[in-house]
Amino acid sequence: MAEIIKRADQLTVGDEVRLADGSYVQVRGVHLPGTEWNPHKTIVRVSLGSTGWQSWPLSKQVTVIS
16 A cells, blocks of 8 residues: 545545544545535545545645555
């Protein structure tokens, strides 16, 4: 497995994201900007399962296991 960097707007369901505490959690849902569920223009809504929905800026960079 390799770690790669993705912007928040590049995440897909199933990606494993590394959190600030070093643990990994699977992306359960993504609402991109300008959709019915996310009217904001610069925010991505990301569901991380047990941690719930989070709002991240489009440009936020996260580490993903690929």
